[in-house]
Amino acid sequence: MSFTSLTLAHGGGGFRTERLLREVIFPGVRPGRKPAMDDSAILPDTAGGRLAFTTDSFIVSPLFFPGGDIGRLAVAGTVNDLAVVGAKPLYLSLGLILEEGLAIETLKAVCESIHATADEAGVEIVTGDTKVVERGKGDGCYINTAGIGRVLIEPPPSLSRARPGDALIVTGMLGDHGAAVMARRESLALDSPVRSDAAPLNRMLNALVEQFGPAIHALKDPTRGGLAMACHDIAEASTVQIEMDEAALRVRPEVQGICDLLGFDVLEVANEGKAVVVCEAAAARAVVEFLRRCDHGHQASLAGRIVESDQPLVVLKTRIGGERLVAKPAGEILPRIC
């Protein structure tokens, strides 16, 4: 018996589900390290430190794009949500909602990417669930991951801890993920294809908070809604004004080109391998230097500052010396970017 595409019975919880799990979803399990069949994973004692807990669902379309795929996103996204609260990601859950008719080869490729990215991040997938919906009630594959991490420093960085005088740092080029997905979706023929930046940032961000401790006030991964939304989240949670220097923000020319072509503001375009860092001004230069030595931070730059304000505001200081208010995005300009 062989199977090449998914049927509803694969989600029925019987032996077809078991076989799918064994052969496709968790194929790499070594004999003698069979995952417990119990309904919950029992975790080793994580003595020391509080825990962080987060969840994210991934519905990106298409499933594969230059530089990544839904599986890489699903691991990196949740790992990054833990890392930005100063936590070391330890355990992930994996919930798959699959559409009848999905090619098994496609699912295999997604699962391989999930496991490879989990290895890269050093997290363990300890529990999972698989459901199948009828053709036309899904879109190939939706993934939910939830994650548990151990908080490394107290107080942990928080969106609410930005203070007037703090520095704003961005760890790299803006808009790569959103531009890569949009270009693939619109079938743009590009001379130099843009690749998504999707990546787990936990090693870099964990090392950062361990090195600089309480000087790191806030961390944020600028995903849906891009840098504009990330800054609004910080501005609101801390009731401050955030000033970004347009000249200091880095955007690849080809990403800017895609944004211009499609009419998007790169500040609102999603990133999946970048972080915004708010830290004490005195530490800013050392933080930038530290980030530039990290795999995912070579293009880190000081990008602005936090200013006192009685209401949350985000302002862009333009290259020609003007100022413009950056509006809070209403919603992703293109849906299903992550």
Next chain:
Amino acid sequence: MSFTSLTLAHGGGGFRTERLLREVIFPGVRPGRKPAMDDSAILPDTAGGRLAFTTDSFIVSPLFFPGGDIGRLAVAGTVNDLAVVGAKPLYLSLGLILEEGLAIETLKAVCESIHATADEAGVEIVTGDTKVVERGKGDGCYINTAGIGRVLIEPPPSLSRARPGDALIVTGMLGDHGAAVMARRESLALDSPVRSDAAPLNRMLNALVEQFGPAIHALKDPTRGGLAMACHDIAEASTVQIEMDEAALRVRPEVQGICDLLGFDVLEVANEGKAVVVCEAAAARAVVEFLRRCDHGHQASLAGRIVESDQPLVVLKTRIGGERLVAKPAGEILPRIC
């Protein structure tokens, strides 16, 4: 501005997403207890005991059925998965995948049910995520919940701890959930409508393991694949034969009627508020009496026993004294039951 149905912008991560969260998904949040906007929840120290971690996605169709709805299922299902490993459920995550066009009133009703069931179970929803897919790429509402619980006893009950000589106990009537959903889906006109048993069992099962400790060897909620699959899971994990006494299994006549009408074996029909208990034979009578005093265990009964075997087997001792092998279900007979 008012809104009556869901648009793609509600999933874009901008201010429309925020408003949806505030007004519909987490409406009951009291001033001064605003949930942190950070990307992960920070959990209070759960000192003492290991943690259990689980996840489940819910895709039941229809969203509402007699006795329950997808929101109640989503909380009860994950709570029960924690309870069957002997853990006290503490925290849930909530991941929503919504379809464009979903009526806001429907979403409100689902979310109210989620919060009411979480209150009933005594668990806290501490983190969440909302995505929206285009019309025709979902089916109203899919829900993922992940849960964290504290393990109450060591060693925790496990599917692998059933031993020859143990007693098999079922906490109540079989097949209520599956029959209720199927009857609603097939629009069967019934004199006495069947209601789903969907319920959080954590209070009953937590009290059980605290009362009987290591005498409780295995617990299992017989959901997809019903009692047949639950017994196969235990038989395989423990390499034992499970003997069920047909005369001791309880089924409502109207549930049996629906199964007969639609051609289903009630042993394979899903339950969402029942548990299978494997315990030391010496404790069996006391366990049944204990369960019968619990809200969700009034019809608990001794339903069989564990027998030595060199291969996993599930056997039904029929009313007329015969024996039949109970096959492992291939997959749910009707998809999308939970």
